[in-house]
Amino acid sequence: MSITFFAFLAAFLIVTALTASEARDMLSAVIALSVFGILMAIIFVILQAPDVALTQAIINSGLVTSLFLVAYSQTRKRGDDPDRENDR
Amino acid sequence: MKSPRNLQRLGALALSLALGWWLWQGVTISPFQGITGPAARYIHGTARDTGAANVVAAILFDYRGFDTLGEASVIYTTVCGVALLFAKRRYRRSSHGLSFIVKRSMALLVPFILLYASSIIVMGHLSPGGGFQGGSVMATVTILFCVIYGSSFEAARVSPKVKETIESSGALLFVLIGLVGLVTGGAFLTNIAAGFPRGTMGQLFSGGTIPLLNIAVGMKVGAGLSTLFYSMVKILEDPTESSPPEV
Amino acid sequence: MNPVLAIVAPFLAAFTIPLFFVFRKRWIGSSIVLFGILSALLSLFVAAGGERAVVMGGWNPEVGITLVVDSLSTAFLILAALGFSASLSAATEAFGYGPWRFYVLFFLSWAATNGIILTGDLFNLFVFFEIFSVAAYLVVAYPPRSWQAIEAGFKYLIFGTVGALFLLIGIAYAFMATGQLNMAILARVLPRAPETTLSVVIGCLVVGLFIKSGTVPGHFWLPDAHSSAQTPVSALLSGVFVKVSLYALIRLTFLLFGNADGRVFFVLLLFGTVTLCLGHLMAFQQEDIKRLLAYSTVAQVGTIVIAIGCASAGGIAAAVYHAFNHMAAKMGLFLVAGVLAEDRASRDIAQMRGLFRHRPLFVLAFCLFAASIAGIPPLNGFMSKWFLLVAAAERGALIPAAAVVAGTVLSAAYYLRAITAFFSPAETEPPHLRPHPVTGAIVMLLALLGLVLALAPYIDPLREGLLAVGSDTSSGARYIGRVLQ
Amino acid sequence: MLPISYGTAIIVFCIGLYTILSKRNLFKTVIGLSLMEGGVLMLITSSGYVPGGVPALLPFAGGEPVNPLPHSFTLTAIVIGAADVALALAFIIKIHRRYGTVDIDKIRGLRG
Numbered sequence: 041m042s043i044t045f046f047a048f049l050a051a052f053l054i055v056t057a058l059t060a061s062e063a064r065d066m067l068s069a070v071i072a073l074s075v076f077g078i079l080m081a082i083i084f085v086i087l088q089a090p091d092v093a094l095t096q097a098i099i100n101s102g103l104v105t106s107l108f109l110v111a112y113s114q115t116r117k118r119g120d121d122p123d124r125e126n127d128r
Numbered sequence: 129m130k131s132p133r134n135l136q137r138l139g140a141l142a143l144s145l146a147l148g149w150w151l152w153q154g155v156t157i158s159p160f161q162g163i164t165g166p167a168a169r170y171i172h173g174t175a176r177d178t179g180a181a182n183v184v185a186a187i188l189f190d191y192r193g194f195d196t197l198g199e200a201s202v203i204y205t206t207v208c209g210v211a212l213l214f215a216k217r218r219y220r221r222s223s224h225g226l227s228f229i230v231k232r233s234m235a236l237l238v239p240f241i242l243l244y245a246s247s248i249i250v251m252g253h254l255s256p257g258g259g260f261q262g263g264s265v266m267a268t269v270t271i272l273f274c275v276i277y278g279s280s281f282e283a284a285r286v287s288p289k290v291k292e293t294i295e296s297s298g299a300l301l302f303v304l305i306g307l308v309g310l311v312t313g314g315a316f317l318t319n320i321a322a323g324f325p326r327g328t329m330g331q332l333f334s335g336g337t338i339p340l341l342n343i344a345v346g347m348k349v350g351a352g353l354s355t356l357f358y359s360m361v362k363i364l365e366d367p368t369e370s371s372p373p374e375v
Numbered sequence: 376m377n378p379v380l381a382i383v384a385p386f387l388a389a390f391t392i393p394l395f396f397v398f399r400k401r402w403i404g405s406s407i408v409l410f411g412i413l414s415a416l417l418s419l420f421v422a423a424g425g426e427r428a429v430v431m432g433g434w435n436p437e438v439g440i441t442l443v444v445d446s447l448s449t450a451f452l453i454l455a456a457l458g459f460s461a462s463l464s465a466a467t468e469a470f471g472y473g474p475w476r477f478y479v480l481f482f483l484s485w486a487a488t489n490g491i492i493l494t495g496d497l498f499n500l501f502v503f504f505e506i507f508s509v510a511a512y513l514v515v516a517y518p519p520r521s522w523q524a525i526e527a528g529f530k531y532l533i534f535g536t537v538g539a540l541f542l543l544i545g546i547a548y549a550f551m552a553t554g555q556l557n558m559a560i561l562a563r564v565l566p567r568a569p570e571t572t573l574s575v576v577i578g579c580l581v582v583g584l585f586i587k588s589g590t591v592p593g594h595f596w597l598p599d600a601h602s603s604a605q606t607p608v609s610a611l612l613s614g615v616f617v618k619v620s621l622y623a624l625i626r627l628t629f630l631l632f633g634n635a636d637g638r639v640f641f642v643l644l645l646f647g648t649v650t651l652c653l654g655h656l657m658a659f660q661q662e663d664i665k666r667l668l669a670y671s672t673v674a675q676v677g678t679i680v681i682a683i684g685c686a687s688a689g690g691i692a693a694a695v696y697h698a699f700n701h702m703a704a705k706m707g708l709f710l711v712a713g714v715l716a717e718d719r720a721s722r723d724i725a726q727m728r729g730l731f732r733h734r735p736l737f738v739l740a741f742c743l744f745a746a747s748i749a750g751i752p753p754l755n756g757f758m759s760k761w762f763l764l765v766a767a768a769e770r771g772a773l774i775p776a777a778a779v780v781a782g783t784v785l786s787a788a789y790y791l792r793a794i795t796a797f798f799s800p801a802e803t804e805p806p807h808l809r810p811h812p813v814t815g816a817i818v819m820l821l822a823l824l825g826l827v828l829a830l831a832p833y834i835d836p837l838r839e840g841l842l843a844v845g846s847d848t849s850s851g852a853r854y855i856g857r858v859l860q
Numbered sequence: 861m862l863p864i865s866y867g868t869a870i871i872v873f874c875i876g877l878y879t880i881l882s883k884r885n886l887f888k889t890v891i892g893l894s895l896m897e898g899g900v901l902m903l904i905t906s907s908g909y910v911p912g913g914v915p916a917l918l919p920f921a922g923g924e925p926v927n928p929l930p931h932s933f934t935l936t937a938i939v940i941g942a943a944d945v946a947l948a949l950a951f952i953i954k955i956h957r958r959y960g961t962v963d964i965d966k967i968r969g970l971r972g
Binding site for chain 2: 090091093094095098099102103106107110111114
């Protein structure tokens with residue numbers, strides 16, 4: 041694995057971290073965090089840690105992102121979710 | 129209002145940069161001279177000591193199995209706590225789910241996902257994976273159900289009490305396997321020395337207690353994370369909850 | 376008695392209570408009581424079993440995870456067993472057996488506490504700290520319908536997680552530099568690490584433990600958490616949880632850095648003094664009795680950190696002795712304050728007039744505990760502060776010693792304010808609310824414990840034990856020898 | 861390769877800390893915790909890397925294995941971090957029920 045590719049991944053990782061930190065829209069920040077998790081899993085594969093990469097991909101980018109989305113959807117104001125309006 | 133906020137940001141930035149510089153100074157990169165310390169023992173002794181092919185699984189479930197008990201207990205604590213925070217809510221349909229075609233194809237897909245999860249758990253001592261990963265994949269099935277069928281469906285199929293039972297039994301199984309070692313071998317979580325069969329390396333039935341502990345952790349994590357996700361989805365606005373009690 | 380039983384017994388309790396809920400609801404109450412007694416007895420048996428080191432899984436100490444019982448962990452095991460059983464009894468009276476999830480969290484935090492005290496492995500210490508903290512955030516947030524408690528729990532969670540990440544990065548640096556994790560082996564090899572790396576390891580571990588224990592830069596969560604939680608939980612937080620982080624601070628500073636870098640003790644003295652002053656000054660301004668007690672806890676944490684910073688056998692003995700005294704007195708104070716606040720349905724000190732005629736025994740116990748914690752001779756708090764002043768004078772740390780003396784005066788002033796309110800006549804008669812027989816009995820037992828502790832310097836076995844804790848821990852050679860024999 | 865990895869890990873850790881210290885939105889605080897945790901995980905995993913190493917799966921095909929011990933720590937830390945984040949999100953939902961906002965400045969108990 042060439043150093044250049046690794047450096048590119050690392051730079052991209054920092055960019056996603058900054059996006060997750062600075063994005064005004066919370067949904068974009070959460071998606072950036074998910075991409076951050078997947079990039080991290082790729083870096084773990086390059087660092088020869090398949091177990092860690094598998095766990096990182098499943099738990100951090102899958103489960104934690106979905107929990108973030110659940111929390112985000114729960115904390116929006118009542119009424120601005122079209123699904124809920126149809127329910128009543 | 130504007131300036132103290134900016135001042136705070138500047139302070140935070142300065143603190144973070146100083147911390148980063150300090151941490152960077154502390155990094156030691158010595159030329160590689162071979163692995164030393166306990167790691168060397170893990171690499172060279174795994175085959176003889178445990179019979180497992182995956183060294184990371186051998187460390188997690190045999191050499192440092194006590195850490196894993198603690199780690200699984202963190203999830204257990206979190207699940208119990210989230211259930212405590214969102215106690216006694218009604219179940220509610222969040223949506224009607226997606227279209228018929230998606231539902232049918234999901235029904236076809238679910239057995240395969242469950243099979244994949246079980247294989248990750250059972251083969252944990254042979255290939256990358258194990259109880260945590262497989263349990264999480266199983267919990268993903270809950271999430272898929274919630275997205276595709278709407279949140280009321282999943283509760284009707286697997287009741288929370290069943291999940292609670294699976295989670296606690298997994299935890300108990302882990303401790304009981306540990307206590308077997310205490311009774312026979314003299315130390316908690318003893319594996320081969322307590323009489324568990326080592327088996328042939330690379331076979332499904334090998335590694336002594338490692339597959340058993342993987343299954344215990346898989347039960348605990350799968351049921352736990354599914355309960356966790358579901359507790360957070362099921363809540364809804366509760367009109368009785370407006371007045372904060374005093375003292 | 377294998378030390379692991381002290382950790383496994385509360386774990387078993389936490390794992391079986393949900394099964395009882397599913398299958399045999401009627402057994403929950405009795406099982407909680409039985410498991411509580413079992414856990415306390417096993418902890419005490421392990422403490423009484425003498426010094427030993429066992430390795431999980433039958434490996435050698437380098438490869439497996441070691442559990443070590445030495446004099447310091449014996450002392451803290453006894454402290455935890457006393458504190459947890461007192462709090463459990465008070466909780467069964469206050470909540471009943473209905474909220475079984477609360478008891479699951481309670482037993483998990485007990486197991487984690489015993490784990491932190493017994494473990495001899497750095498990463499295992501982090502794992503147990505994490506169980507302990509997660510359980511602590513949640514017992515603070517109990518019951519989930521009290522908003523102050525939820526907010527305090529969340530604040531505690533943010534601070535606690537940042538602290539845990541600093542602990543983890545410190546452990547990562549220690550591992551990077553040496554490749555070892557056993558604390559006894561690290562004590563030997565860590566001083567050979569490069570100086571900057573060593574300073575990062577020390578800095579991160581100390582920052583993490585400061586945040587976890589509530590020393591000044593990370594103390595913001597402590598007053599909220601301790602005052603918003605329910606009474607038995609507040610007593611547990613001040614009595615035991617704070618001490619566990621201080622135990623880790625004593626163990627790590629002396630074992631890992633005692634020989635490597637003496638500057639860490641200067642840092643401890645500095646921050647201990649700041650914490651002490653800030654805690655007393657903030658407590659002086661409070662109108663809410665539980666917040667007053669919580670800020671007083673901050674001040675006492677500062678006192679114990681100063682005692683650790685003295686970097687001598689006498690200092691450690693003073694720290695352990697003061698931890699016991701603070702446990703006995705502050706648990707009692709929180710329990711009494713909870714009962715009195717319930718009677719008046721208010722935690723405002725100004726509202727608490729005339730309670731002496733209403734509950735004379737509780738108020739008298741409050742006076743005894745307050746006098747003890749302020750350091751009125753010849754009570755136990757005075758004794759441990761005396762030990763501390765001697766140790767500080769030997770070290771030449773005169774400013775911290777002066778701060779301790781000034782803090783004594785200040786704390787006497789604010790406790791006197793609360794006591795005056797209790798004894799002054801009331802405009803309205805307090806309503807007679809439910810009696811608290813179990814809490815009353817616990818308060819009496821804690822008062823008795825305080826009196827025994829006041830006599831400790833005159834009872835030979837206890838005094839010798841305290842001094843042995845100091846001399847064993849300050850050098851660390853005995854601990855290392857025990858593990859690597 | 862290792863200096864890049866360590867440097868990235870430290871930068872990510874500091875971005876996380878900056879996020880926690882400077883942002884007023886509770887979600888951003890939790891994202892900051894997540895980033896900090898990611899930095900530490902990367903730091904630990906990098907410390908086990910061996911140039912030209914193979915994954916620690918027996919039998920080692922074609923060379924020296926990497927150090928498996930940091931990998932097991934990272935696994936533990938990932939699971940623990942996920943538990944912390946889940947708990948924080950649960951608290952946020954609960955706090956939102958009371959105040960209808962996730963802005964720290966508007967929540968009484970979290971100031972100061």
